[in-house]
Amino acid sequence: MSKLYLCPSQNDIDEITITARINDSAFRFVKSLEKVIIDNDDAEIPDLAFEDCSFLKTVVLSANIKKISFAAFRSCGKLKSINLGNVESFGIAAFHGCESLTAVDLSNAVTIKRSAFSACGIQSLYIPGSTALIDTRAFSGCFNLEYLEFADNTTVIKENPFSSCPKVKKKKMINVPPIK
Numbered sequence: 789m790s791k792l793y794l795c796p797s798q799n800d801i802d803e804i805t806i807t808a809r810i811n812d813s814a815f816r817f818v819k820s821l822e823k824v825i826i827d828n829d830d831a832e833i834p835d836l837a838f839e840d841c842s843f844l845k846t847v848v849l850s851a852n853i854k855k856i857s858f859a860a861f862r863s864c865g866k867l868k869s870i871n872l873g874n875v876e877s878f879g880i881a882a883f884h885g886c887e888s889l890t891a892v893d894l895s896n897a898v899t900i901k902r903s904a905f906s907a908c909g910i911q912s913l914y915i916p917g918s919t920a921l922i923d924t925r926a927f928s929g930c931f932n933l934e935y936l937e938f939a940d941n942t943t944v945i946k947e948n949p950f951s952s953c954p955k956v957k958k959k960k961m962i963n964v965p966p967i968k
Contacts, residue, residue, distance in 0.1 A: 810837050819843060826850050833860040842866065856882040878904040890932065900926045917941035922949045931955065
């Protein structure tokens with residue numbers, strides 16, 4: 789599959805369907821982009837691919853996507869909807885600063901790296917048993933996070949993954965190992 793190149797200065801695109809491979813930083817700083825449909829065979833969204841697409845609201849991922857890489861959607865403050873149910877790995881700062889992202893489906897999450905969802909608008913969170921790693925500050929600064937639930941088999945929870953989440957009222961932890 790050939791790579792897709794897009795000059796970040798092209799700010800007249802509001803919706804795009806991607807069928808080719810995405811390069812690192814391909815859509816970085818494209819301010820006009822509001823909706824992205826990714827319909828390719830790739831298994832990952834590369835580093836910084838959509839960073840600071842400040843008007844991006846909706847992303848539809850192909851079922852093939854298993855990894856969201858470093859800062860792929862960082863600072864997409866208006867992002868409200870993205871289907872993450874098939875994603876297994878969330879890179880460092882993958883969604884950092886996505887204040888409008890109020891709900892995420894982590895049903896197949898295996899690794900959630902440092903600051904992956906920090907400063908997001910997430911209101912409630914269920915960490916499934918498939919999750920092997922929740923890294924340091926993974927959800928820090930999620931000021932709207934009120935309900936947090938862990939399932940059995942979550943294996944490694946690093947230091948302070950939920951720091952600066954002042955509204956958390958209920959934490960339901962089922963056989964969660966000690967924080968390492």
